[in-house]
Amino acid sequence: MKLKTKMVWIIAFSVLLTIILLVVMIYTFTALFVSGYNHVKLQEMSVQLSERVKQAHVRNEDQLTEELKRFGSNYEGVGMELFGSDGKLLYSSANRTESYSLQDMLVRFTNQPGRMFQGQDASLVYDIAASGNRYFVVFDVKGEALQQVQLFLYLNQYSAYPFLIAPLLLIIVLPATVAFIFILFVTRRLSRLNQAMRNADLREEPVRLQDRSGDEIGTLTRLFNEMSDKLYRQYIHTRQIEQSRTKLVRNLSHDLRTPLSIIQGYAETLQRGSVHDPDTRVRHSTIIVQKSEYMNGLLHQLFWLAELDDPSMAFRMEHGSINVLLQSIIAEYVLVLRDQGIEWQADLPEQFVHLIYDPDSLAQVFRNLIDNAILHGGEGKFLGIRLRVVNETVQIEIEDRGKGIPAEELERIFDRFYRVDKGRRSNGMGIGLSLSQEIAVKHGGGITVRSVPNERTVFTLSLPLVAEPNQKRLHMLDVLKQLS
Numbered sequence: 229m230k231l232k233t234k235m236v237w238i239i240a241f242s243v244l245l246t247i248i249l250l251v252v253m254i255y256t257f258t259a260l261f262v263s264g265y266n267h268v269k270l271q272e273m274s275v276q277l278s279e280r281v282k283q284a285h286v287r288n289e290d291q292l293t294e295e296l297k298r299f300g301s302n303y304e305g306v307g308m309e310l311f312g313s314d315g316k317l318l319y320s321s322a323n324r325t326e327s328y329s330l331q332d333m334l335v336r337f338t339n340q341p342g343r344m345f346q347g348q349d350a351s352l353v354y355d356i357a358a359s360g361n362r363y364f365v366v367f368d369v370k371g372e373a374l375q376q377v378q379l380f381l382y383l384n385q386y387s388a389y390p391f392l393i394a395p396l397l398l399i400i401v402l403p404a405t406v407a408f409i410f411i412l413f414v415t416r417r418l419s420r421l422n423q424a425m426r427n428a429d430l431r432e433e434p435v436r437l438q439d440r441s442g443d444e445i446g447t448l449t450r451l452f453n454e455m456s457d458k459l460y461r462q463y464i465h466t467r468q469i470e471q472s473r474t475k476l477v478r479n480l481s482h483d484l485r486t487p488l489s490i491i492q493g494y495a496e497t498l499q500r501g502s503v504h505d506p507d508t509r510v511r512h513s514t515i516i517v518q519k520s521e522y523m524n525g526l527l528h529q530l531f532w533l534a535e536l537d538d539p540s541m542a543f544r545m546e547h548g549s550i551n552v553l554l555q556s557i558i559a560e561y562v563l564v565l566r567d568q569g570i571e572w573q574a575d576l577p578e579q580f581v582h583l584i585y586d587p588d589s590l591a592q593v594f595r596n597l598i599d600n601a602i603l604h605g606g607e608g609k610f611l612g613i614r615l616r617v618v619n620e621t622v623q624i625e626i627e628d629r630g631k632g633i634p635a636e637e638l639e640r641i642f643d644r645f646y647r648v649d650k651g652r653r654s655n656g657m658g659i660g661l662s663l664s665q666e667i668a669v670k671h672g673g674g675i676t677v678r679s680v681p682n683e684r685t686v687f688t689l690s691l692p693l694v695a696e697p698n699q700k701r702l703h704m705l706d707v708l709k710q711l712s
Contacts (some may be wrong), residue, residue, distance in 0.1 A: 236411075239404045246400055265306065265369050267344065267352065273303065274354035278363060286358045293319040298363070305373035307346060311364040318363070335609075347371045353595060417445050421452060428456060430463040443462040472644050484526065487519035530659075537620065543586035543670060547694065550581050550590075550622060554615060565611060570602065572611040581622055582694045589667045597626040597661040597675075597687050605630025605685055621673075624689040632681035664689075 235276040277299055286292045293310060300308040300321055311320035317327045328336070333486055338352050343350040348371045355364050417439065424435050434456035494512040565572050601611055605628025612627035633641060640646050644662040665675050673691040 236408065239407055242634070243400050243404050247396070249398070253454050264650050266374070267341075270306075270352050270369070271354070273367065274356070274365060279356075281356055281358045285694075288359065289318055291385050292363065297321075305370055307368035309366040309368070311366065313362045313364075322368075343371075344369075344374055344492070347374055350374065363641075376537045388417055409645050414445065417441075417449075421445070421449055424452065430459055434460045484523060487523050491519050492517050517651060539664070543589055545584050545586055547582065547584050550583050550588065550624070550691075551576055551615065553585075553591060554586060554594060554613070554624065557598070558613060560595075561598055561611075563680075568606060570606060570611055573613070575612075575614040577615060577617070583622060583691055584694055585671055585691070590671065592688060593664040593667050593675075594624075594626075596664045599688070600660060600687070601626050601628040601630075601685075604628070605632075607631065608684075620693045622691045622693050624691075625686050626689075627684055627686045629684050630682075632683065632685045633677065633679040634681065635679075638677060638679065642675070 241393055248687060277296070280299060281292065281295055283296050284291070285291055286295055287313075296308060296319055300306070307321045308319075309321065309324070311315065315327070315333075317324065337353065340350050340352060349369065350371075351366055351368050353364055353366045355362055357363070424437055427435065434453070436453050436456070437449045439446045494516050498509065498512055554576065555574075558572075561572075597612070598613075605611075608629030609633075610627075610629040612625070614623075614625040614627070616623045616625070642665045644659055644661050646662070661675075666689070668675050668689055671691055673689065676688045676690070677686065678688075679685040
């Protein structure tokens with residue numbers, strides 16, 4: 229059964245139950261808590277008196293008077309008078325002996341319903357028959373003896389029903405109608421939300437529902453919109469991860485196949501003993517070592533990538549000078565730069581610059597940036613390394629003067645497995661820059677790039693500065709210059 233149908237049955241049942249309880253309460257309350265006389269009870273008294281006179285076989289006025297006295301003793305607060313058919317006073321419980329004038333009688337019986345309703349003294353007259361004659365009995369009721377709730381004064385007239393039933397129906401039906409309209413509105417909103425849930429598809433853009441209400445359904449609708457957006461983003465992220473894995477396997481197989489083939493070819497040549505010249509054997513062995521180192525570098529990058537993706541892995545942060553770390557990395561490349569004829573310049577400040585960092589991961593970032601500059605900008609025959617402090621931020625710039633990076637590629641070079649030179653072979657899997665960017669972000673910084681093709685390309689690593697007393701750095705650059 230639908231919610232709307234349930235609510236209709238609930239409202240109908242509640243209305244019917246309300247009417248029944250209201251009627252029961254009126255009668256029960258009137259019987260138990262509202263005492264006194266009303267016109268219905270007085271009418272019943274007149275009927276009882278008539279029956280009693282018949283059963284007593286009253287034959288004359290004296291017997292009727294005696295019977296009326298005994299009957300009146302049972303009803304406290306009600307005075308009784310007996311009149312003959314000619315209007316003569318035959319008996320009065322108030323011991324009145326004089327007859328009433330016509331004017332007194334008219335005044336006495338004027339507006340009796342109004343008097344009863346207002347709680348004033350009231351007199352009601354009833355006729356009885358005795359020994360073939362007609363008599364009139366008057367019941368005089370004091371105002372304090374009257375029943376306070378005089379509903380029966382209205383219920384004895386059919387014309388009074390609309391004035392009682394209409395307000396009752398208005399009180400019950402109007403709230404029920406408003407409640408029913410409200411339920412229709414609520415079910416419509418729930419149906420719209422239910423339909424959106426049924427049609428939800430992670431492969432498509434999420435459908436957003438508009439519900440500005442601040443109630444629970446409005447909150448649920450906004451949570452549904454947020455959940456749909458979040459699930460869609462997670463789906464897109466999962467798809468990207470799957471595509472990245474596929475690309476990783478393809479790139480890895482491509483980048484490892486060539487050096488493996490070379491290593492295998494030269495190793496087989498050495499194994500057969502086909503090479504007798506010592507210089508040739510050394511050259512072949514050197515090539516095997518170089519290709520092995522290249523493959524080891526790829527695996528090392530994959531290792532770092534796996535560590536960054538593992539939430540349980542944490543950097544071993546320590547406090548130290550970035551100058552010393554950068555100088556040690558530059559020292560590793562001095563001979564390589566000299567062999568390739570690349571001029572290099574290092575601009576490091578005299579004072580130590582202190583950071584809180586993980587030495588191994590940050591060293592990997594420097595190596596990736598320098599390798600990238602040598603690999604893609606080596607034809608410019610220049611490598612510049614600068615360390616500066618700008619607005620409480622440490623900036624390390626790696627500059628080359630090679631062919632540069634096209635403007636349309638700048639936004640994607642930090643994506644995993646993305647390579648600008650897609651046609652070149654054995655130049656890495658495209659994770660060096662993305663790996664460096666993620667390490668920089670985990671250190672609270674980031675990497676930016678600006679490039680003018682065939683003029684200069686500058687990668688800037690920005691890290692937060694840690695204040696330390698000024699110290700003089702070791703003068704290693706002079707030694708490095710001599711080595712180059």
